[in-house]
Amino acid sequence: MTATESPEAADEIEPVEDFRARARAWLAATLPPAGSEAWDPSPERRARERQLQRTLWDGGFAGICFPKAYGGLGLTPEHQRAFTVESLPYDMPFSMNVPTLGILAATLVDFGTHEQKLRHLPAILRGEELWVQFLSEPSGGSDLAGCLTRADRDGDTYVLNGSKIWSSGAAAADWAMCLARTDWDVPKHRGLTMFLMEIHQPGVQVEQIRQVDGSREFCQEFFDDVPLPASAIVGEVNDGWTVATRLLTHERMAVGGGSPYTSGRSVGHRSTNASDELVGLVRSRGLEGDARARQLVAEARVDQIVANHLVRRTTQAMATGALPPPAGALMKLFLATNSMRRVEIGLELAGRGAVAWPAGETDGAGDTGGAGELGRATLQRQAICLGGGSNEIQRNIISERLLGMPRELAADKDVPYRDVRRAGSREPR
Numbered sequence: 497m498t499a500t501e502s503p504e505a506a507d508e509i510e511p512v513e514d515f516r517a518r519a520r521a522w523l524a525a526t527l528p529p530a531g532s533e534a535w536d537p538s539p540e541r542r543a544r545e546r547q548l549q550r551t552l553w554d555g556g557f558a559g560i561c562f563p564k565a566y567g568g569l570g571l572t573p574e575h576q577r578a579f580t581v582e583s584l585p586y587d588m589p590f591s592m593n594v595p596t597l598g599i600l601a602a603t604l605v606d607f608g609t610h611e612q613k614l615r616h617l618p619a620i621l622r623g624e625e626l627w628v629q630f631l632s633e634p635s636g637g638s639d640l641a642g643c644l645t646r647a648d649r650d651g652d653t654y655v656l657n658g659s660k661i662w663s664s665g666a667a668a669a670d671w672a673m674c675l676a677r678t679d680w681d682v683p684k685h686r687g688l689t690m691f692l693m694e695i696h697q698p699g700v701q702v703e704q705i706r707q708v709d710g711s712r713e714f715c716q717e718f719f720d721d722v723p724l725p726a727s728a729i730v731g732e733v734n735d736g737w738t739v740a741t742r743l744l745t746h747e748r749m750a751v752g753g754g755s756p757y758t759s760g761r762s763v764g765h766r767s768t769n770a771s772d773e774l775v776g777l778v779r780s781r782g783l784e785g786d787a788r789a790r791q792l793v794a795e796a797r798v799d800q801i802v803a804n805h806l807v808r809r810t811t812q813a814m815a816t817g818a819l820p821p822p823a824g825a826l827m828k829l830f831l832a833t834n835s836m837r838r839v840e841i842g843l844e845l846a847g848r849g850a851v852a853w854p855a856g857e858t859d860g861a862g863d864t865g866g867a868g869e870l871g872r873a874t875l876q877r878q879a880i881c882l883g884g885g886s887n888e889i890q891r892n893i894i895s896e897r898l899l900g901m902p903r904e905l906a907a908d909k910d911v912p913y914r915d916v917r918r919a920g921s922r923e924p925r
């Protein structure tokens with residue numbers, strides 16, 4: 497599918513087990529142990545993760561599957577999997593994985609010009625650039641091709657106006673891939689273009705959105721006559737849908753745990769020992785002899801083993817062409833439903849302890865034996881069923897593009913987008 501499937505110089509490739517042994521020794525000598533698995537969007541953690549990414553780069557372990565020509569190691573997904581397994585006990589730059597490495601850098605590998613790759617990929621691998629995706633809009637995210645943000649040509653440049661929303665971590669990021677409408681006179685999928693853009697520049701206003709758990713990870717952006725050079729176009733003018741589709745495939749693989757471009761734990765990667773956290777919870781509540789508690793822990797462990805096999809089998813099938821790229825939806829859907837179930841199991845095991853916030857963040861809830869983190873997880877549990885496309889959209893993809901069932905009716909499919917009736921804040925000229 498990509499450069500990572502056929503390494504650049506097969507005769508020079510280090511055997512996977514030699515690479516694994518070298519990585520194991522380097523990790524033990526270089527990185528501190530992993531802390532809490534909780535997603536920490538604080539500026540301090542982000543700065544720390546940039547440093548960790550730089551440490552990987554300096555140690556020769558950044559960008560394992562990225563092309564050598566752009567700063568990567570040009571190795572295989574097997575090398576990446578070996579490194580990921582070895583790195584699980586260590587503090588790694590987790591937030592670099594999604595969306596920067598697994599989604600946006602991966603899309604740049606597929607569609608970027610030589611100059612774009614040379615400019616950005618080594619900088620990303622050194623931890624100097626965090627990226628974000630500007631896709632969803634206030635008028636709706638599932639209908640991505642219904643994008644209303646516009647980029648109008650003005651001589652050699654394009655002028656961007658509109659708004660994007662639900663951009664994860666945009667306030668702390670440096671660059672974005674932004675989907676905009678460049679032609680209103682063709683059906684919706686054919687008038688879109690993908691642009692690279694620097695986030696913090698005149699004309700771009702980034703507002704953080706406060707969520708129910710108090711975090712401010714999500715952002716909304718407002719674009720007011722932002723100039724974009726033609727050299728910022730990714731892929732072809734008016735062919736942004738092709739780029740966006742591939743980007744979403746990378747997203748499903750990265751979130752589902754099957755991306756060859758991410759290192760260490762990612763949203764979807766847990767070892768079969770992840771249910772050890774639930775075992776710890778059971779012990780802290782003295783439920784070791786409780787038949788129901790034992791059954792729930794076993795269920796979580798079985799689900800995780802199934803997930804790991806599903807990811808491996810699906811990614812291998814996608815790599816050989818036995819399954820088409822939309823198969824990423826299988827991993828994404830399973831991960832989302834599995835994650836929801838895991839939170840429910842944790843809640844049932846934690847009992848009243850789950851309503852308390854983690855120690856140190858409350859007005860004295862105190863140590864809840866790890867159960868308090870579940871309160872936050874409960875508030876966030878549906879996020880994974882929406883981000884990267886909702887469960888319903890994954891089911892549509894699986895039924896239409898994998899199982900060959902009839903496609904959903906789309907009344908606007910062949911209509912020039914200018915003539916499509918729609919809700920939305922900005923009307924075309």
Ligand SMILES: Cc1cc2nc3c(=O)[nH]c(=O)nc-3n(C[C@H](O)[C@H](O)[C@H](O)COP(=O)(O)OP(=O)(O)OC[C@H]3O[C@@H](n4cnc5c(N)ncnc54)[C@H](O)[C@@H]3O)c2cc1C
Pocket residue numbers: 595628629630631632633635636637638639660661662663664878879880882883884885886887888889892904
């Ligand atoms: C954790 C997280 C991170 C995110 N990060 C980003 C990001 O970085 N950048 C970005 O651009 N966006 C991001 N998003 C936004 C995400 O892509 C959208 O939330 C998602 O695409 C759904 O769009 P929407 O929220 O506008 O819901 P809508 O599109 O309005 O959908 C509402 C409901 O209708 C259902 N629905 C819609 N269409 C259909 C259909 N055809 N068939 C069946 N059901 C349908 C949906 O499943 C959903 O339940 C993120 C979201 C989350 C939760």
